[in-house]
Amino acid sequence: MKFKYILPIAFIALFFSCSTDDDNDATQINEVEGLELIQTIINGNETIELYNEKGQFETGYNQVSLRIKNNTTDTYIENATLSWMPVMQMPTMQHSCPKSVITKALGKDTVYEGFIIYQMTYEDGSGWSLTLNYTIDGIDYSVTETISVMQYENQNSVSFMGSDDTKYILALIEPKDPTIAINTMKVGLFKMENMMAFPVVEDYTIALDPRMPGMGNHSSPNNTDLTYNNADNFYYGDVSLTMTGYWKLNLKLLNENGTVLKGEDVTENNESSSLYLELEF
Template sequence: MKFKYLFATLCFALFTVSCSTDDNNDTPITNDVEGLLKVQDIVNSTHTIELFNTIGNFKTGYNNVIIRIKDNTTNNYIKNATLSWIPMMQMPSMQHSCPKSEITKTEGKETIYEGFVIYQMTNLDGYGWSLTVNYAIDGSDYTASDDVVVLQSEKHNTISFKGSDDNQYIIALIAPNDPKIAINNLKLGLFKMENMMTFPVVEDYTIALDPRMPSMGNHSSPNNTDLSYNNEDQMYYGDLSLTMTGYWVLNLKLINTLNEVIKGEDVTETYEKSSLYLELEF
């Protein structure tokens, strides 16, 4: 009887250890693009480049883009690739690109990569832009390209302009995405057009901020701070105080490293808006 009891106990223990070991080897199935919406696919003979973001389309201004690469034969997603891209706007007499980031692997995700593109303009029908993705997998180079639709944003969230220094600049609103009645973290991107294809980040300037509410006597708000350059992500940050819901104009002045104003003006009783401004409404 003792032997039978010992044998049963041993079998139960072995079964328990076996089950526990199997459970530890199970890898949870995760969806790397959960909560995102697909914008479109760009397909070549070997792969499908899947493009995602949070709204399901591209618009003028700042666009954060999530990318997956699917093998057309196996339907598996590529975990290790090196990518770059070229957004291109075709105009009647010329073509040009726009500010963009490098594409990097998303931290903590196995199959997705990300970067941003800032479309500074679009056609009325949304067409005119194309996107080429160049990528390398296991030492082999590939490319995929297609037209993309870029819709016009409802608000003035990016501006392209010439400064008093004769340089062409682009400013884009990046955050807040969900403005609140509070002091919001304001994040802007500032870029200079060196040529039709190159738009480097502008470092160490200052962007002066004066938010106004035109429908309410053009009043401002307290506790705003001008934007300064952040070396880590190469963006500009400041405090934006929003005291009520509605339509706001973010009046700006761009100031270079010599403390010279190269675009924008102070808002006064007779001059209600700077020539350099962005918009938001919430």
């Protein structure tokens, strides 16, 4: 008579065992899922991990995610504050580039994020270093490491001198995956205050005239010029892409008074502006 209880008890034990394992697995959330590791930087008891969607730095706009691991406990730090300074070493000088502050990624416990805009690089990707400063539990740390920055295949950023004798950096952010449609165009605009400081330029206008040089230099309908957005400090407009292929995004930069600082109209006698970005899809 006792044997009739053994089978049900065994099933109950198996059920609770499986349920507990599933619960544990469900808590293993990968906070960098969908991102590729660019580089790890070891600094004493901490390892800083750098990620983005491609797994490498490129010229132009780079959205970067960071994590700091305590090497002793093999856990990731949730309460750090971070800042960074990218520097390119030239033969006779060094300079930085536009960059954001680093903040905690929305909805993440251990991931921090920001952006860097590399305006140039050497052919082999060398020349750049990255200094990371961070604070954990009131203690300050700093580490500097060389990094590789590869050249993007199209002109997705440009550095230029305006007619006001100010050096500007313009970088394409969106569309990342252009389609045959009216696409949201998003760019960052910065000026060189000095070799290490590149503040955001506010309240300018960027006139847009997209053309296909390989197709008779035709344009497209329903484009809108880019204007400044106070919410995130970027410029937004619409770019209409009517077919796949290579597009030259001809631009003119106008200050708050409407004065053209760089760029020209595209006409029958002038096939492109001296200020432009490129898209190909």
